[in-house]
Amino acid sequence: MPESGSAKKTAAPRRRQARGERRIAQLLAAAAGVFCRTGYAAASTNAIAREAGVSPGTLYQFFPNKEAIAVELGGQLLRRAHEMHGQAFLPENLDKPLPQLLDAVLDPVIAFNCENPAFWALMHGSGVPGIAQEHEELHTGLLARVEGILHTFAPDADPTVLRHVSNMTLGIIKSSLDLILATEGDERAAYVAELKTVLLRYLEPMVAATPGTAAGDARLDTP
Known part of the structure; x- marks a missing residue:
């Protein structure tokens, strides 16, 4: 049977919507590339349009300026980051010894970045x-x-100390990500290994001083 008029009217907006969504995804992917190469401040809508293979006029049909593109892209990435953190900080990871816990938490974080x-x-x-x-x-x-x-591993630790150690831990990860993202292949893998070594040596004294943890029990069993 031939398509009815109402069905045609319904199908046309859906096709336009799908095309619009594909165009937005194309522009956001182009913006991601430009932001990575030049940084946000030096990026321009013309450069993003050029990267996407469209005219600036086409870009402005979807985004009024560079900041709007950044907000949309950043929002999508932040949602993915929240999902990734949920995967990294699974409750069952807390039962793992510190080296395996670091692997379980850091690997998804590093892979995402x-x-x-x-x-x-x-x-x-x-x-x-x-x-x-x-x-x-x-x-x-x-x-x-x-x-x-850290509170799970060291429940009797002073809350101020826990906060300081937590902030320092995140600071170490952030600084290391600068090196990790700037390299590839074996060199990147080497920096990842160094990051885990640094955190293990930094956190192990706190963990090892706590009876009931894997590291603490190992210390108590040492003659």
Whole structure:
């Protein structure tokens, strides 16, 4: 049977919507590439349009300016980051010895940042108000997760000490990600291994001093 008039009217908007969604995804992918190469401040809508293979006029049909593109891209990346943190900080990871716990938490974090370099470029270099606020909320949540893990390993530790150690731990990870993201292949793997070694040696004294943990029991069994 021939398609009815109402069906044609319904199908046309859906096709236009699908085309619009594909165009937005194309522009956001292009923006991610430009932000990574030049940084947010030096990026321009013309460069993003050129990267996407469209005219600036086409870009402005979807985004009024560079900041709007950054907010949309940053929002998507932040949602993925929240999902990744949920995978990294699974409750069952707390039952693992410290070296395996570091693997379980750090591997997803490092993989996410390596697969989404625009996340690092936007979160730490854009200064866009909406992104900065959401990133601060993400950081606060991450800090609370790290403090929670350390409290599990060292329940009698002073809360101020736990906060300081948690902040230092995140600072070490952040600094190391600069090196990790700037390298590839074996060199990147070497920096990842060094990061885990640094955190293990930094955190192990706190963990080892606590009876009931894997490291603490190992110390108590040492003659």
